[in-house]
Amino acid sequence: MVDSIFLSLSVLTIGSAIAALEIRSLIYGSIALMITLSGIAGFFLLLDAPFVAMFQLSVYVGSIAVLILFTVMLVRRELIFNKIEDPRRRYAGIGLMLIIMLGIGTIIIGSGLKSVETDAPSVDYKKIGEDFLTYYSPALIVMALILTSSVIGALALARREDVTSDQRTD
Amino acid sequence: MTTQLPPGFELEKVDDRIMTLNVGPQHPGSGHMRLIIKVDGDYIVSCDPDPGYVHRGEEKMAEYRNYIQNIPHLERPVIHDSSNILYPYCLAVEDLLGIEVPERAKYVRVIASELNRCIYTLYWLAIYGIFLGHSTMFMWSAGDRELFIDLLEAMSGARVTHAFLVPGGVRNDLPANFEERCLRQVNYFEKRLREYEDIFYQNPLLKARTEDTGILSRTDAIRLGTTGSVLRASGVDFDIRKKEPYDVYENLDFDTVVMKEGDSYARSRVPYLEMFESCRIIKDALRKMPKSGSVRTKLKPNPKGGNDEVYRRIESGRGALGYYIVSNNRPEPYRVKISVGSFRNLICIPYLLKGEKLGNMPAVYWSLNYWPVEADR
Amino acid sequence: MSTAVGIIKALNSGVKHLAVKRFTLRYPEQKLKFVGDGFQFNPEAGVGIAGLRGRHILYHEHCTGCQLCAVACEGIAEAIGMVKVNETWKQNKKAIMPQIDYGKCVFCGLCVDACPFYALYMTNDYELSSFTKSALIYTPGQLAIKPKMSQDVEIKIDDRGASHG
């Protein structure tokens, strides 16, 4: 059954997820997103996966949130506080959201997942390392390539073309 | 950039990236002045120095006071170098009034001037340390400066604003056993100065910070009319003490320090090496000085200058420092114009800072051996 | 490599100075020793006698009330004013003597140069702070008092560095 920590974590996560999309200022939106991602890390801790939780914290909060904040601060100040949306699309979106929630929710509640409980001991994080180096080693290499290429791509995209190296005028 | 544009001209096309920074009077990285700096990212696109914050109108004030009363006023612009800023005034007024200075007074003046040059240079070096974030550089220089302040206090009776040099000599004779004291402290200071080498001038971080930044070429240095250590750091061998010697400098044994690089490092190293030369001059002057004799020619009360004009200049801590005095048969001068080294070196700032990184701003700016109050007068 | 050597040299130089003597003067306990009793002037020879330019001392028996000191100060700091005193001196018929406002004085000492009667000298007293501006105005009576100073610290130089011993 749910306990108080789980309940407060889920309220925090979902509440800040809504806030991230709906709050007017993009900076506050980024902070709310940060709280959502930290809440997910909290869920990972509840699920006895501290390795993934810490990884989540250092990747999402340590780098992605910084990237997002950085991008937001690059944008003009009017745009940060500007909210552009269409009311009709908004109602349609809320409807879609409710349909997904209710639909998948009823399916899940009706399914056999409800009775899944476990008392098995949690998996040691050393097992993950073994996985990485044995069964998933090709995937790890591919992942490294993807990361490298994406970083290079991002740098190439965001590079400023009009900077001339000879800034000095003697 | 193909054509040479004045600073700030090409800003139209990149307007949204430009940030204007007022490195203003209240900023710890400026003196009593303002640099209006436009940065594009970390690069400085234009820099507009804006002196005038401490303008006191010393030149105008000098027209309402007689030649003796001007003395405490005219040393105010650079109180750290107050003997040197009075030196050309005294020379000019002596020319104007036709006074002969006793031989001993000339040596005493040279000693006071060189001691004060060391005080000024150490103060400047201390501020350079603060500008580079090197707090030890500040504390050591400020502490060793105390040695010279002590000597000048024994000589003149005041620690900072000496009012020691007057037309016709100096205010008072040297105190008893000043020579031994001076020699002892100057020798100790030379030892201390050699210890600066390891921690400041050979420090790889300081070198990396100042080398190849703000390069002023030889031709530019002459074209822009810089003086003093800035000019000598760009490879121009020009020192008024050598080229047009005044008082007894022609009898004394010293060299001019010249460096070829013309970067911030050279500009900061030339004054340091000149301090060694100053110590040499002091020791030589102490040796060659007449042991007794008058130090001040007695003036008439309230002397009047003739219908004449005169220009005299000396080498101060910041470069050439000249006085142009016009007199019209009255006890007060008709016009006093002070030509200072700081204001001339200030011209370089837009040229040197353009295209530099923002982090180089303090290193380049203060290496110009510049004193904001003197530029304003 | 030279960078590493330079860094090690700089560190070594810094660490070596941990053992060097402090230069700091601990002011209220220690006071610097000055040359002589203060700046004095010999009007006959036209030169001064070296000494600290601190607060003035006025010899009432020499002062003639000639106002030369006030005239000299007029263009500099306007700190000296002449006031009436309740004393009768043979040489001072007008019974006026200088009164000095140390809130304005710049301690240039040109008033001492101007005095031809050996009446106005300067002393070694430089501790003149007060709570009010009016307390900084020294009357001729106050100026006549000779200050008691205990200043005995000098710069000492030995092989462990200079210090105010």
Next chain:
Amino acid sequence: MSTIAPEFRLSRFIASLFDIIFWILLIFSLVGLPIVFIILFYIKLPLINGQLLTPYLAMTWLADPSRSVPIIKSFIHTTFFKVAVFPGFGFAALLAAATIFIERKFLAKMQLRVGPLYCGKIEGILQLMGDGLKLMSKEIIIPAKADKPIFWIGPLLFVGTAGAFVSLIPVAPGWVVANPNVGLLAVFATIGFFPIIAVLSAWAANSKWTFIGGLRALHQMISFEIPLILSLLSIVILSGTLNLSQIVESQKHYWWIVFTPISAIVFFITIIAELERIPFDLPEAESEIVAGWLTEFSGMMYGLIQLGTYLKLYAFAGLFTVLFLGGWNGPMVWPPFPEDIVTHGITIGPVTAKFPGLPLFDQEMLNGTLWFVIKTAGVILLILLPRGVFPRIRIDMLLHNGWYKWIGLAFVNIFIALGLLYAGVLGPGGLIH
């Protein structure tokens, strides 16, 4: 005219003291005591030597020392004590305060001056307290166009994150606030928060200087996090665990700095950069950008940032000790507690008093704390040293060094560690075979 305080009278001062005491007692007995009893009714009280700790029992420690010892002993093993006092915040804050004092005197000695002198009679030892009082009594000024919520919460978050970081450092065997299995990863996750706080509070202050400083802090911290993480990987490879306590235990015989000196150097340089100390104090470079991202902070907000910075300094120095210098390991110098006091009690004249809880701290803990503090103090001194010797470097030089030199050097020691491992010199347990 300056105003002068009214004349001090001792009798009036004592009367006012009595007045204050009277009102405090009155309010406490009318409001405080009922609240205390209501709280005591609801909370679960611990069992001490088989007895429930009632308020009455708690009061008896005033009279009977033999009862007080077990109560204190049960208290010092609570989580609250660990978080607030010993391995956690209080201990770290004490060391941080000592660091500030030592930094001032040490720097002063190097710069041929005396440092704080008059405050507190002995070499100005109370100077920090004076500064703290000054900061507390100063007005907190918030810029008119600042984003107030973020601006207010910035210093608090900074101290909070620094406290979280401190709580991960093991001081003695078993004396650590939080001991997760993935301790080192938790450290990485925690230090990832600092740049965000810096850049957010810099943005919130709405000033150009803070903004440039915040961006510099961001660049510097992000670029130096990578060599930091890489330099610690060799330790993880050698010890085979991420748990900080286990890493310390694995260094019983050899400190890891013996095998990973390059990592240690890289880690040392990166912690100076992470701490924004000279020569890497670019985010606060006062001659270029006033005070960087701290420009608009005033009063106790600035004080909190400084507290957080020094807590961070302690935590990084402790981390260096834990990872490279063997943590609490060291020869036993603390004498063991006398056995007969535990068994027979203390006899003073005719009275024999038995203290059931003695000793309060075991020998290992005291010894471990001693060694840990000595080593950490040494590391802190080394961190303070460059401030007197080096000037500040430039941001592009810093980033160039971070991305090219230190990352490359950090890789070197990983390969050395792997080589040692595969050559069979070292096992994952940390022992030489």
Next chain:
Amino acid sequence: MTNGLIDFVLVSVALLAIGIYGLSVKRNAIRMLFAVEMIVNSANLNLVAFARFIPNSQGQTLALFSIAVAASEVAVGLALVIVAYRMYKNIDIADFRSLKG
């Protein structure tokens, strides 16, 4: 474990729904990236939750992969946003329609 699998799955469904709402309604490019992050995170939560209840380590491994990919995706996405912002001085998706070669 006091919490059942279904609790985590429901939270993840809620997060997914919010993400889809954001993707469909918002026209701000950065906010759409937020929504994408939420969807990715709901998937990660599911992976780890199922892995905990099977129990199995491979769910966590996959979640780690997914986090890393999401990180690179955000980096590229934000770079695209910056490029688009430079071209159009706006971050409205509707303005990016004329993006061609």
